[in-house]
Amino acid sequence: MDEGKFVQIGAGNIGRSFVAQLFSHGGFEVVFVDVVAPVVQALNHHRRYRVEIRDRKPETLWVENVRAVDGRDREAAAEELATCRLCATAVGPNALPAIYPTLALALQKRADRGLPPLDIIIAENMRDASVAFTEGLRALLPENFPLDQAVGLVETSIGKMVPIMSQADRAADPLLVFAEAYNTLICDATAFRNPIPQVPGLDPKQNMKAYVDRKLFVHNLGHALCAYLGHVVDPALGYTWQTVEHPLLGPAIRAGMWESAQALIRQYPHEFDEGNQTEHVDDLLSRFANRALGDTLYRVGRDLKRKLSREDRVIGAILCDLRNGVEPAVTSLCAAAGMRFRATDETGRMHPPDRRFAQQIWPQGIEMVLQEVCGLGEDDEVQRQARDHIRQADGRLREALMAATTDWKQVLK
Numbered sequence: 001m002d003e004g005k006f007v008q009i010g011a012g013n014i015g016r017s018f019v020a021q022l023f024s025h026g027g028f029e030v031v032f033v034d035v036v037a038p039v040v041q042a043l044n045h046h047r048r049y050r051v052e053i054r055d056r057k058p059e060t061l062w063v064e065n066v067r068a069v070d071g072r073d074r075e076a077a078a079e080e081l082a083t084c085r086l087c088a089t090a091v092g093p094n095a096l097p098a099i100y101p102t103l104a105l106a107l108q109k110r111a112d113r114g115l116p117p118l119d120i121i122i123a124e125n126m127r128d129a130s131v132a133f134t135e136g137l138r139a140l141l142p143e144n145f146p147l148d149q150a151v152g153l154v155e156t157s158i159g160k161m162v163p164i165m166s167q168a169d170r171a172a173d174p175l176l177v178f179a180e181a182y183n184t185l186i187c188d189a190t191a192f193r194n195p196i197p198q199v200p201g202l203d204p205k206q207n208m209k210a211y212v213d214r215k216l217f218v219h220n221l222g223h224a225l226c227a228y229l230g231h232v233v234d235p236a237l238g239y240t241w242q243t244v245e246h247p248l249l250g251p252a253i254r255a256g257m258w259e260s261a262q263a264l265i266r267q268y269p270h271e272f273d274e275g276n277q278t279e280h281v282d283d284l285l286s287r288f289a290n291r292a293l294g295d296t297l298y299r300v301g302r303d304l305k306r307k308l309s310r311e312d313r314v315i316g317a318i319l320c321d322l323r324n325g326v327e328p329a330v331t332s333l334c335a336a337a338g339m340r341f342r343a344t345d346e347t348g349r350m351h352p353p354d355r356r357f358a359q360q361i362w363p364q365g366i367e368m369v370l371q372e373v374c375g376l377g378e379d380d381e382v383q384r385q386a387r388d389h390i391r392q393a394d395g396r397l398r399e400a401l402m403a404a405t406t407d408w409k410q411v412l413k
Contacts, residue, residue, distance in 0.1 A: 001115050002029075005084040009033045009077075009099055010091035011043065011068065013162040017051050017179035019088045019123050024063045026199035031084070032068040033077045033102070042175050043068035049175035054163070054292045057181070074102050081106030081118065086197065088121035096124070097136060104140035107150050117193035119152035123185070125220075127212055127311055129155050130191065152193035155208050157186040157215040161287065163295045166346060180293050186211050210268040214280070217260040217320055220313035221331065222284055225253040227301025228314075228337035232397065233408050235342070238296055244289040252412040253288075256330035257281050260317045263324040298343040302351035308338050310375035310383075318386045328386075332393040333412070339369055339394075366394050 006023040011034035130153035189204030230243035261277040321328035
């Protein structure tokens, strides 16, 4: 086994700009596993790539000592995983089923050779990621395989913001990636099966669930507030910094994030308090206001069926607020505004699933959206309260949009 080898499954934006960059600068050789042939070929040809930090103090980072294998060659990819110190995934939740067979084969190889457990850092921005991995791997391994002893499923909170690159930038260099300066990977200290590697930027936490919830219900909700409130107030707005600096939207975005912050302080009193949550919200708003990053409302708002689902940033935050005795006034307005989100990319096109939402689901009315997209039922008391709050917010928003002149200050109050 190679103690100095780290395998990064997924050579996309987060994989290249964040996770692999941390471990490369921490002294590891980084082996990427990806299915995009031009990226694999470019990594093997250059053995390094650039990360441009788009911040108030821009800089260029070179990520060295890298190579890649094609993920479609399952045997080769599994062999890299069988002989590495640890690995990470950053492929997106929808692509996880495609990598489970390779991981399962690697775990069998390690077990057959008597090698240590494999720690898998799950950089996937999803709640209960370890549960999904356990189910996916267990279905592919022998019934008596000691999965709990063979693997460490390390959940994370991915806070790094990576903007969409233009087609011209991607064509000029398929390995180049833009990112903000933030470089901290919060991870579950209790999930590692081996000693936690001493990598600068790796921030292990004992109560990981608290930080996953904070990422989703403060950071991701903040993005949703920027996108959905920003788009409904002024469809001409295109960037997060424009909404944060807007005289009406800026205070509303902060207020919505604070609804979640208050709820999390009550839910996790040993982790969060007013002081550290004030600092966190202030830091996020400062990062959202980073003009150099050029983060778009299209990027942070697209994919409505996922982002308006029950466990995600908006509806999940409303439920968290209600369970902790917090009135979700602004967050409910965000949900109603999200149903009207129609932002487009640089070519003037909506995200295809969002176009289908706008054309096929939204015309059926808010009750259909609340049930089929938001997953809110009438049997659960908290879910029923959430439906009522969103209905009321939708009514206010509908009335405002139909008025000859809209007093957005009053609507956002």
